[in-house]
Amino acid sequence: MDSKTRVERARALGYCIIIIFILLSSRLWYLQIVQGQKFAAMADGNRIRWVRTPAPRGRIFDRNGVPLATNRASFTVSLLPGSLDGETGEQVLIRLSELLGLTREELQEAIKKGIRYPYEPIRVMQDVPAETVVMMEEQRYRLPGVIVEMEEVREYPLGALASHVLGYMAPISPSLLSAWSGLGYYSSDYVGMTGLERLYEPVLRGKDGGNRVEVSALNRPVQVLDTVPPVPGDDLVLTIDKDLQELAERVLVEQLAEVRAEGKFVDTYCGVVIVLDPKTGGILAMASVPGYDPNRLSDAGQRSQYYAELSKDKHRPLLNRAVQGLYSPGSAFKPMVAIAALEERKTTVGEVFFADDIGPFGIKRCWTLRNSPPLPAHGNVTVKSALAESCNDYFWEMGLRLGVDLLAKYAREAGFGSPTGLDMYPAEES
Known part of the structure; x- marks a missing residue:
């Protein structure tokens, strides 16, 4: 092989190396410059989690400042979807179902309903007893990806009083989640289902906050990188007077009992009393009997059975007769x-x-x-x-x-x- 041929081959090889270098440099430039933010976000997604902090719901008071609907602190158990992979994830599900007292099917259903994004925590159970939380913390090393948070849950301190006026809260339905898409609701969120809780849902709800948390390879929190505080919902002050409401409901129940005792109308269990302020037209009391306990409808452990009982009751306790009943004057x-x-x-x-x-x-x-x-x-x-x-x-x-x-x-x-x-x-x- 003469020297001229060797030079041409060397030149061709050099051109190939230059072309390959240009291609690699172009690809590197594309990945680091053009797609740099995307891949950086993906990397952060693998090690950084957004842990949402639900906003405290606005409270509801009567005209004199007596609380009718408030919030109380409770524990919520959430699960990071990334911790469900492989044999470790299977062991986590087994331990979690045992600790929470859920069947495997119930736990899977909660996960399926709560999942939204691949690396966003799934709310599995609310209002978890403190004893269960203590046991979970004792086994923390065996529960990678499990998060225990302090949240507020709805409470109605006066029980069934003014239940039709206040309404109750329950997990958001698929139809509502679809209708309210874009408003930041999660499939595990509780929302007002009826009464003032539903009517003033946008006002009472507030704005959620949260923490950006760095996690380890085992999905265990390492440090909090950033915190966005939640904005509490607005409070409602009603024209209802708690004492008048109690009196109206009690007298109505007593009068219905007297009517039944006379023997002529033995199935009289339903009635309405509305008390108005003659000067302003404000509603001081709105009693619809029979009513219901909104605490039981908002409780995950009692809701299904209690709602079924109310739905089967021939006296229709879920019906607000004050506004939905049609009667001759x-x-x-x-x-x-x-x-x-x-x-x-x-x-x-x-x-x-x-x-x-x-x-x-x-x-x-x-x-x-x-x-x-x-x-x-x-x-x-x-x-x-x-x-x-x-x-x-x-x-x-x-x-x-x-x-x-x-x-x-x-x-x-x-x-x-x-x-x-x-x-x-x-x-x-x-």
């Missing part, structure tokens, strides 16, 4: 009839009507004649005394004079058949 409609009769000149303030308390065509009887024992008929009444004594016979006569169309016209103008605009969830029926 009864004697509350009499002032409306009086106004219509006076406006349409079907009677005058001074007209005297003789009420024998027997309705038109002799079909109905006034409450006086149906009383036990019967009372004397009202006799001569004016519009003023008829209202004061709730004389049915007088208003039957005024109804006949007005006719159905005029009665309906005045009733609609007064708002009968239309919603009042009260803020409540579910919305009022009309």
